[in-house]
Amino acid sequence: MKRATLAHMGIFDRFRRKPSAEPQTPAQLFEALKEALVTGEAQRFEALCREHRAEIVAAFPSWQKPGKAPEDLETTVQVLGTTAQFLATALGEPEPWRRLTEPEDNPFVRWQAAREGIMQRVEVLDYAGAVERALALLVDLDSCSGSGRDQEEEITRGMLGQLLRHLGRVDEALPHLEWTLARCQAQGDAEGIGVYLRQLHEADRDRGRPSTWALRLAEHLEANGDADEAAWLRSVVRRFPEGEPLLRMVVSVDGRRFELDEARLEEGRTVQVLFQRNREVLAPAQRWTERGREHGSGERFEEAIACFVAAAEADVHDPESRYLHAFTLMGMNRPELALPLYDEVERLAPGWFHSRTWRSMAQRQLEGSLDHGAVKLIDILQDGRGYLHRASGMTEATANFTIVVANLNVQFLGEG
Incomplete structure (x- = not known):
């Protein structure tokens, strides 16, 4: 993580407020440290660290848990980093810094390492191994709470759904894809909505059946500036209500697909005849x-x-x-x-x-x-x-x- 220093406490200026009373509990101690940092009171911050050194070391593991941390995740990370660094460099107390930087003790570092491990498995074409790691990460996430954890779950479940789909395990993929789509919709994430509508559309095609998501995907694409792809999807639904044939020929005109009898060929256009299957290659x-x-x-x-x-x-x-x-x-x-x-x-x-x-x-x-x-x-x-x-x-x-x-x-x- 980025090493915070007292010289850079100006990043907390927007949080300035009056100092509170002396802390009595671990939660109050964390708030007092944060308050000293956001108000730029370096002397008070150092005094708190020196006076409550043992309490900070004891409470640090609980402060690291996302469910226990304040809602402003960026501020929390900066407070933890600045406190741990001061204890290590000024007071000779390395344990908080070790906990903050080693994956087994820092959930954020651990989750990032887990995601990297998933992608490494994908890179070597071990999709089954990637699924196992994604499932293990979800188990880890289940033991935590908070906004940072929720965002991590969204990323992980979306990744897991796609991995399962590309392993041909469509029935297992669907709950994760649908859950992630719902999260994207709740947040108004247009890009994410498009990704997971497409994944669910292709999941239906993977099973050789008409897509129940095609029209919703078409509506989303049209609303977000891709009218050509939306028109293609609607054409497929209209022409093949029972599902697409295994293979057919289609025409691409300047990159836009048409069925053979729907294409309008005009001089100066780039025309290609393409094979169109009823499903993607995994x-x-x-x-x-x-x-x-x-x-x-x-x-x-x-x-x-x-x-x-x-x-x-x-x-x-x-x-x-x-x-x-x-x-x-x-x-x-x-x-x-x-x-x-x-x-x-x-x-x-x-x-x-x-x-x-x-x-x-x-x-x-x-x-x-x-x-x-x-x-x-x-x-x-x-x-x-x-x-x-x-x-x-x-x-x-x-x-x-x-x-x-x-x-x-x-x-x-x-x-x-």
């Missing part, structure tokens, strides 16, 4: 897939496969990790392992990118009507980068290459 799966791509680009194919497997385990509905896993296996000339993965992709997202074409090639390899050299050349023609040839070494074009391209030409045109 965060751990996204990050494992990103790592897999990096390994694949670096020609570390076994490591890439391990990442794609981890991504698929993290999100049982994710087609992309399975698609890239199968694609890598095709590059390693393992069509027998790629084929069932392409079937999984089709089940999760029918028509995902070129999955049907690549499944057909895997099947033909197994039947003996297509060899691996042709597969790699097709990859170069389709992608332009030749990802697959690096997985097992480039060979010369095979005799049946022309026949293969002719046979697959219609499929390539149809998919993309």
Whole structure:
């Protein structure tokens, strides 16, 4: 924490008032110390510390508890810090300063350390470990009270709800997300309201059902300046009352999404055709897939496969990790392992990118009507980068290459 000094007691000027009588209880002693600081009476402050040194040391642990502290948290922290520092430097009494700066004794420091531990678990993709730490922090918070504790609970429960959702534990996430949304609404926190309405909307989509939060989210977005996203959400609710299909094509015009038959294309606009799924990819799966791509680009194919497997385990509905896993296996000339993965992709997202074409090639390899050299050349023609040839070494074009391209030409045109 920031070390307060007597030379900087001017920060308390706004609290100036007349001094009170000599303190009789620990609570009165704390108020007397605070009063001396806010009124700038350095001599009285030092006299109180010297005269009541033993009482301060004994009472300090109770003053640290947020429920016992005055409502002005910033002032409380400054009083504790200034008092502890004076006792340590002027009176040779280090115990209050030690309690104030070591996590096990200072709840604010302890809570901050706990949050950092949660984020460290997330960084190494240990979301389950992050959840355990968040739950432990809530238990710690339950033993305290006060405004500082309440703010910490809001942060922690919101974090816990999102972690649980991205672990696929939606039913466990909902109470925390709903509780945090209610707190944000009570405080008029527009940004927080938007975050947790979005989380609850996506939680419904995670379960493959129509979102019961979409219209409330749309209303909030429109009121806060995002009319385009609000219009998109209302369009989805209107068009798909029973829930969105697993996969469909949509159009993005200058960054705004439309259904195919609703887009108005005009000259000078930036237009993209996009895949639209009925749910988000969960965060751990996204990050494992990103790592897999990096390994694949670096020609570390076994490591890439391990990442794609981890991504698929993290999100049982994710087609992309399975698609890239199968694609890598095709590059390693393992069509027998790629084929069932392409079937999984089709089940999760029918028509995902070129999955049907690549499944057909895997099947033909197994039947003996297509060899691996042709597969790699097709990859170069389709992608332009030749990802697959690096997985097992480039060979010369095979005799049946022309026949293969002719046979697959219609499929390539149809998919993309």
